[in-house]
Amino acid sequence: MKIICSQIPKQIELPLQLVTYQNKFTFIDLFAGIGGFRIALEKLGGQCLGYSEVDKQAIKVYKQNFISYLNKDELDLGDITKISELPPYIDIIVGGVPCQPWSVAGCLKGFEDPRGKLWFDVIRLVRKSQPKAFIFENVSGLASPKNRDNLELILQQFQNIGYCVKWKILNAYDFGLPQNRDRVFIVGIKNNIDRYQEYKFPNPLNIHPKVLDILEDIKNIQVVEKVKLGSETLFRGVVPPSRTRFQKNDELNDFFIFSDLRNGHTTIHSWDIIFTTDREKMICLTLLKHRRSKKYGNKDGNPLSFKNFQEIISDIQVSELNELVKKSILRLTHDNKYEFVNSKNMTGINDIYRIILPTADIVPTLTATGAKDYIATVSIYATHPEDYKNIFLEKIYRNKKYIPITAKHACKLQGFPANFNYHEKDDIARKHFGNAVPVPVVEYVAKELLKTLEI
Template sequence: MSRFTFADLFAGIGGTRAAYEAVGGECVFSCEIDEDAQEVYERNWGEPITEDDIRNVDADIVPPHDLLLACWPCPSFSRMGKLDGLKDERGMLFYHIVQILKEKQPKAFMLENVKNLRFVKDGTAYETVRGALEECGYTVFDEVLNALDFGLPQHRERLIVVGFRDDIAPDEESFSVPTENRAKLETEADQRKALTDILENSSDVDERYYASEKVQSDRRESVNDASTIPKPSVWHENRAGRVTARPYCGTLRASSSWHYMLVNGKRNPTVRELLRLQGFPEWFNIDDSNRSRARRLTGNTVPVPMVHTVAKALMSELDLDGTSANIQGTGTAALD
């Protein structure tokens, strides 16, 4: 087996990179337009982003690579957005991925987007996406995955699209995108234990993370007998104002009401907890002086253990190097 290379498009802070480096990959090209994400990426990975705007990237400048990885912007397909699909400027960025695939012809690719991509415009948006990928010469597999099934106490569903170049593609019967790993959180006890492992000691949490007494009181009044709710729990307020306490976190969002998610109905997750909820290793750091910035960046990244499990399946199918690097997360979020 040989070591493999990958291109990291729409790199964000590097969640996809973390997963693929953990199975022996080497990043040879990265692209990210957000300046805050660039700063975090460059500081943690020790190298600059190669290019900032995918719209200015000519395929000729992208080095040869074995795998193309891209988590292109999701607002065009999210139920939280306008559902403009591929007609939206951000949705159309998908075609820059297509152009690079056509010209560079890597062995395989992995794309990520919101679950709702399958349903936008009565499913025609995803049919267009899949058709364009197949026209590039790839056999396509897809699956909706949930971070809960990969050891993270976060309900986060994402569509993973994997493609193999047709000349080396497996049969549909012999390959499937993995839907869980050994750390799957099947029971409430599993979920609460994983949440406990991720949360910092309350004595270590700065007061600025706590909601006002008015907000905390409103939350207590919105649930049935707050004193009986087991700890730890995460209290979620949906857009209709309904509050639900769960033994896991809901989907981390880049933007939302500030107190939509409170630990034990009292405080926001810390920046370290947000990183742990996405499965990042403890050495990975985001400055917590601007919590809005940190929340946006962590809400826009991927669950690392989920992508890592997909990466291992790809490496096995392609007979590429599966040597794991030491980027373990914390508790049940550790990569297996």
């Protein structure tokens, strides 16, 4: 077992600091939230002429961080739908347009959702004020095949009012933050400006601190080098197509998911947590394997009748299934079929969906609604998937060696400054950070824009 020293690379400044530079350009902060765009633009020398936000708690946080006697006359523009005009001489308009209409969590209603129609207010204000450029951010779902026509409509509308528009999906991980956060960035430049077509999105920084590098609670944990394993050992020879860029096909995962609907070398099932016999585990895995078969129904996950089980396990007894019902692993449906009690993936088990190891490269995307995600406070080492799961259960889960992701963590994971004053209530602050834009990504996108505008 080899122990590696882990530290934040010297090239990156984490976290960003609120500093004041001589003003080089002006900007308007739409859908301002708690000021993620503003932090980055002020760092680059921008002066905010006004901000628009409707969430009263977010406005409170925004004001306590940015509005003082030095800029007390700065315009609070309020609800974007009620803004008739913006201040004159604007260089850049920025904003994180509400993303729920385009996200899976928001049911993908797009322009059918009133929040989706806010894009037309954005276009209206850009057309009327004619800034030199703009930067807008949204969830990656806006660029999904389902929403691609809507994205093209938005881009076309901007082109129709005189802007060269480019977009790209950028991930916070590529800009020095250990968070898997894909977001669409849309940049537009007035087509009467020299070099307006030359804008290029920033390249990844290739600076990758681990989770423990930026979170004080776990920074002293030793990083253990993982062993390399073959696909036969990890996946029984078949690599799942759903694996992300952050999951290596020759290493054990850096997280454990609590779910009865999935299976993998770091999936914890309810029958792993409570006492069950090998026979009971086999019955549960049988339901897990066959519940999505079209033979048993058209749902994404179908309950199985006793007769269905008999077709697969010829000697199964009703009493065995009922024993799993008593253990609250299975339940009977209204038509006398069996399904898992934990039948929704993101709800997890015992109020836990994911536990991320401190040595992980990333945490999952922070959300406004919050996920049942935790961070382990100790690291583990194993040379085989089965041992890995057992060690995790004994050393981390049963000993409760894990902590929730708090507002303090979210602040750093979004690249906000160490001296940022977030809301005193942790749940509200976590919501604000879940809605926020990752500050370093904005900084590098804006830096390239300022080069193009020769500011």
